Amino acid sequence: MAELRFTKDHEWVRLEGDVATIGITDHAQNALGDVVFVDLPEAGREVAEGEACAVVESVKAASDVYAPVAGRVVESNAGVAENPALINSDPTGDGWFFKLTAVDEAAIAALMDEAAYAAFLETLA
Amino acid sequence: MAENTSSETLLETPLASLHRELGGRMVPFAGYSMPVQYPLGIMGEHLHTRAAAGLFDVSHMGQAELVGEGAAAALEKLTPADVQALKPGRQRYGVLMTETGGILDDFMVANLGDRLFLVLNASRKHLDIPAIEAVLPTGVRLNPLPDRALIALQGPAAVAAIATLAPGIAQLTFMGIGQFTIAGIPAIVSRSGYTGEDGVEVSVPADQAEAFARALLALPGVQPAGLGARDSLRLEAGLCLYGNDLDETTSPVEANLVWSIGKRRRMAFDFLGAERVREELDNGPKRLRVGILPEGRQPARGHTPVHARGGEAVGEITSGGFGPSVNGPVAMGYLARAAATDNAPLDLMVRGKALPGRVAALPFTPHRYAR
Known part of the structure; x- marks a missing residue:
């Protein structure tokens, strides 16, 4: 499984081939609490x-x-539309939001890696 | 995803260190640092309260006593509630009025025999206290009680649990109030709350509040619950939150709180702002607070514009969210009176899209008070 990249807005990105999967981080789901609804892009x-x-x-x-x-x-994740609690239980797995193509791989590589995101979270504590 | 980085100086309640020990997530609310939730989470705390008993710290709320001959009559200058008819050992809900017939605050008043006991909203107590003091005759005194904590124990198991420490509490009926000694601590206990469930709100001295809360948390079925669950519980129960559903522009008639106006008061109209109340009782209010049920799963939150289905704007949601016991979105708001009819189809304009909903009866979850 490809490594995750992270944003300061607490999204994660996983690039596999030319498809980038996007979701929200464990920190984000924990801060939000129980997710009851998602509105996803078409x-x-x-x-x-x-x-x-x-x-x-x-x-x-x-x-x-x-x-x-x-x-x-x-693609958007029909599974989380049906069962939004997946975002709490498996934020970086089954709780993904949507997939993008035609992405700039260099832009993804420029996002924070896991260590940098962990350090960023430390600055928020 | 946005972080709340507010760092203003916040007040703490006497239970602040207990909240931290219990893993409470502290947020600013009405100038206080308060637990929005504990590790169980809002959903779990809400459902636990409806199934057993939730313990809520509501010590941020204002407590005061009104003492002296004519205290009830004096308070009636500001509220249309019938305070003079309130018997010893009984509590009542009411609103404090503005000069123009709006709502200054909503509050509880109890007759403790030798004095009246008041509970005011945290966000409004600084306005309520001078407003009350301004109408008092010589010989009636308002004593704010900043050295008291207020702890609510709510849910179907609440009274059985606390009655193991003070059996007399089980004899109170809904809106009954009395003084008890609980785990050695002198307490004012009212059988009331803000969840739609049976339960009690207990006033104790601040310096004994933590020991009191620990004694309750040790009882079977009791879990701590935060402001998040308190909000979703009161919304399902159709209860107003001052600042959302009530403010200085809303009248008690518009807010559908006419039941809190005493019959005698509706004859005499001898309270602040009575002209507007009388006019709205005679001719109907321009708008009315109603329940609103969004269809589907998507919540419609406060300030969502409301249109008649396929038609023009008729009002606004004032409180909205997800109801864990309803297992779906619930809301309330103000609609033009002509639009505020049962089951009327609505469009809730959420992020520019029309979400279908309808006018619904309140409460969404039946009240289970011990009447």
């Missing part, structure tokens, strides 16, 4: 880097999820 939508393209709703609040890199949505 396949075919072009998204810009940093564009709000999904919404995750917990019992207490709604939060935007941003595209970590530009690309075109190829």
